[in-house]
Amino acid sequence: MSQPKPRNGTKPVNLLLTVIISGALVLSAVAAPSMAADATPSPTATPSVSPTPSVSPTPSVTDVPVTPPGEPMPPVLCGVCFNPGAYSLTKANSLWVVANKQRPLNPITYKPTIGYFKGVQVAKVTATALSQMAAGMLKAKAGTLLLNSGFRSFDTQTVVHDRQVARLGLKAGEALAARPGYSEHQTGLAADVSAAGQGCTIQVCFANTKAGKWLAANAWQYGFILRYPKDQTATTGYQFEPWHFRYVGVDLATEMKSKNITVLEKFWKLPAAPAYSY
Ligand SMILES: [Zn+2]
Known part of the structure; x- marks a missing residue:
């Protein structure tokens, strides 16, 4: 708030670019270029380039729990995985029954609900x-x-x-x-x-x-x-x-x-x- 005007003028640009470039490192990225701007007399675009390393996907990956090497994988979330043995293919009352010219219904007079x-x-x-x-x-x-x-x-x-x-x-x-x-x-x-x-x-x-x-x-x-x-x-x-x-x-x-x-x-x-x- 008490900073000289020209620097205030550059800050929103830096902030905007940093936000665009990296959501994950917003806080550190904002701090870095503004300090750089304080030390740099001319408000060139250079400081805003400094957050570039944050483009690397590393920060967002750290959001996901990573299994250390050698550790067993966590259980798969089975809302999304397919269980091929969930239903019978042969029983007439099965959701997955396969009826065709080689596979009559069993029982043959089956009636569903x-x-x-x-x-x-x-x-x-x-x-x-x-x-x-x-x-x-x-x-x-x-x-x-x-x-x-x-x-x-x-x-x-x-x-x-x-x-x-x-x-x-x-x-x-x-x-x-x-x-x-x-x-x-x-x-x-x-x-x-x-x-x-x-x-x-x-x-x-x-x-x-x-x-x-x-x-x-x-x-x-x-x-x-x-x-x-x-x-x-x-x-x-x-x-x-x-x-x-x-x-x-x-x-x-x-x-x-x-x-x-x-x-x-x-x-x-x-x-x-x-x-x-x-
Ligand atoms: Zn039909």
């Missing part, structure tokens, strides 16, 4: 996740999420399967509709979705709609994967279905996303399931 999304039956966990995804989609102005088909019982799947086979023949029909007991829809974890007013409902062109694009990019954040991606028919046994999302929970969806693996069979190193065994 039912919940509802906009009046349509799905597993209760799926309903909750769909509500959250619908809110996210609305917020992103990508549309209003609709659920066209969720839980299908063994008996309903029988009807759906037989209808598609009658319409398209065995091969093409079964590329669209699973045999009863082999459908993810029976777990209640699958959701055939669309968006209000965007068309292409249960059609491949849904992939090109605003909602289809948003879902493909963001569903993982809500625990869903696009279960039958493009060009994966040889593995999944199903054609590209940009409307069919499978709830697997945020942990697995995030892990798959981070590893850039889109298909459950590949992620778990399970055999491809292009067709039924009989």
